Every structure is written in C-alpha cells, then in structure tokens.
Amino acid sequence: MAFEHYRNLCAGSLTPCPGMNVIYGRNAQGKTNLLEAVWLFTGGRSFRGARDGELVAFGQEKAALHLQFYSEEREQEAELTIQNGRRSASLNGVPKRSPAELVGKFRAVLFSPEHLSLIKSGPALRRNFIDAALCQVKPAYAPLLSRYHHTLVQRNALLKDIPRHAELLDTLEIWDDRLARYGDAVARERAAYIQKIEAPARELYAGISENKEQFGIQYQKSAENLREALAAARRDDLQSGHTTVGPHRDDLEVTVDGVSARAYGSQGQQRSLVLALKLAEADVLEQEGGEAPVILLDDVMSELDAGRQHYLLNRLDGRQVFLTCCEPGAVKRLEEGALFEVRRGELYVPTSGAGHGD
Ligand SMILES: Nc1ncnc2c1ncn2[C@@H]1O[C@H](COP(=O)(O)OP(=O)(O)O)[C@@H](O)[C@H]1O
Ligand SMILES: [Mg+2]
DSSP states (O other), X not given: OEEESBXXXXXXXXXXXXXXXXXXXXXXXXXXXXXXXXXXXXXXXXTTOXXXXXXXXTTOSEEEEEEEEEEXXXXXXXXXXEETTEEEEEETTEEOSSGGGGTTTSOEEEEOGGGGGTTTSOHHHHHHHHHHHHHHHOTTHHHHHHHHHHHXXXXXXXXXXXTTOGGGHHHHHHHHHHHXXXXXXXXXXXXXXXXXXXXXXXXXXXXXXXXXOOEEEEEEOSOSXXXXXXXXXXXXXXXXXXXXSSGGGOEEEEEETTEEHHHHOOHHHHHHHHHHHHHHHHHHHHHHHSSOOEEEEESOGGGSOHHHHHHHHHHTTTSOEEEEESOGGGSGGGGGSEEEEEETTEEEOOOTTOOSOO
C-alpha cells in the first residue's frame, strides 16, 4: 500500500503482514487516515463522511493511493487518485469509469467506536450498518439505493410544491410508482441480508455472552407494500411536505430473550451485540464473496473489556487485520503482530523488541 498527498500522511508505503497489523501512535497523528485510505479501495466513500476533496493533503492538488492485494487467486493492484474533488480508480492498470467499479474486488469490514452505539442510537446508524455491508455484498445495491434516495428527494420537493400548484397532483402518481418500485427492492435486499446475518450473529453472541440468552434480529419495514402505504399516507405527506413511509424510515430490531435490546439491554449486552453483528458482517461477506474481507479496527480495543478484546482477537485469528490504538502494550497479544508507529503522518517500523515507540 502506498500513498501520496493523502490527508496528513507523508508520502510513503506500508507493507503489512497477512495477519495482525497494529498501527499505533498518539492522537491526531494519522492512524484513522491510514485505515480510511485502505477502506477507499472497497469502492465506497470515506467512512468518515468526508467529501472527496477533503482527502487531499492541505495545499496539494492531487492525492494518489496504490494498493496491492491478493484476490481471485492472483495478485491485483488498484490505484485511486483524488483531484478536483473527485475520486478516480484503475484496476490492474485499466482505468475504471467510476471508483464504484472497485466494489466487490477488495472487501473490508470497518469497526470503529461509533459502531458501539449501534443498538442505542437512532435508526439512521442501523440502516447505515446494513447499507454499508450490502454495498459490498452486492455491487448492484449501491446504485439501487441511490436511485431510491434520488426519487425520494424529488417526491419531497413535489409534495412541497403541490399546495401552491394543484395541477402537479397528477404527477405524484408517477413518483409514487417509482419510489415504491425502488423502495420495495431496497427493503427486500435489506431484509434478506438480515436473514443471512442472523445465524452467524446468534452463534457469535452466544460465544461472547457465554450464557443461554436468546438472540434475535429482525428488519422492521415501515410498510409491507410501499405503493399502498404511500397512497394511504398521501394526506399526511402533503401536509408535512415529506414522505413518511419507506425504507428511509425502516429500522433494525435486535432482541435478547425476546425483548428489545435498545430499550432493555444493559450496556454490556449492547456491546456484545455490536461485536457479534460486526463479526457476523465479516462472516457473511466471506460467505458471499468467497474470500475473507480485511478487517479494520479503528480504536476499538480501548472501548472493550479484557474478555471482549480476547474474544475479538481470537475470532479474527487467521484474518488480515489493521488495528489502530494508542498503546499496543495495553493489549498483551498485540505485541505479536506487525507493528507500525505513526508520528505526524510518518510511518515507522519499530526495531525489534520495541512496541513502545522511541
Ligand atoms: N486533507 C488534510 N490534509 C492534511 N492534514 C489533514 C487533512 N485531513 C486531516 N488532516 C489531519 O490529520 C490529523 C488527524 O488524523 P487522524 O488519522 O484522524 O488521527 P488519529 O491518529 O488520531 O487517528 C489531524 O491533525 C488533521 O488535521
Ligand atoms: Mg483515529
């Protein structure tokens, strides 16, 4: 992996090992930037929600990233450049029309501290948990989702115009049809993904919680038949000026022993659930793609107690992991991995016996 003018990272490269790669350093040195750079090769946008232009180092015009990876039984290489606020990609020397064409070639699962509030937070984060995974499992999903969102924006604009231009009411039918078609497809894909993740997540949760709690997960649709629901909600929608049903209002319900983990789960249960869901995401990605995804753990170890740390590292044994932390000595087993220190955007490989920086 090589980078140039990417965020605060100094021009350089990283040669990871096939197992555990520990990237450590103080705050704001560039650890997350490094994981973000790896993540971009999944074909998606920055997991920080950054605009493409923000990824280029201050004062520079163009950032370049290069990744060598092994997939489909051969060495492959991908390149990403970011210029004029746009990303462009090439794969094995062939320019691609869009970076989204990298989707499914190189896969990764990201686990960061924000995910720890997945159960407790609002539904948007849970929908995003499903969408981010699905985009990699199924390359056709991202364009479907964006068509849905695009249609939703247009329907909402129309809802706001109709009170002043009654003649527009007829066109609402067309938008309802289109929104229902995309929306039902989005909801169907999400529900199918949740079905796939259920079995591995259940097994993982049983392993983490070490007792006999019953785990359950369900995709909650805001409407069974979106076309009918849109018709039924039309008066409300016209009054409020936005669309009140559809996958943008759906949620994910996780239960322990039959009751909502969001409402009744302890903090410990919620953390175990998130851990199970994230690990299950990696399992499903492997099942569907035929290859193990790379695991990116951004600063999560310090958020987990010793038992959960141990479980996580055990489960990830044999996979390629990039893990960031402040102090590798704080987690005993991390010292066995390949160590990289980041200081002001510069990567250092500590000489043997180190692991504590200077
Ligand atoms: N486009 C950019 N150009 C230069 N520096 C940047 C850019 N974007 C972010 N940074 C810097 O990167 C640093 C944060 O890096 P980050 O990877 O989040 O740190 P951490 O090691 O804590 O994970 C901050 O100092 C920030 O100013
Ligand atoms: Mg960070």
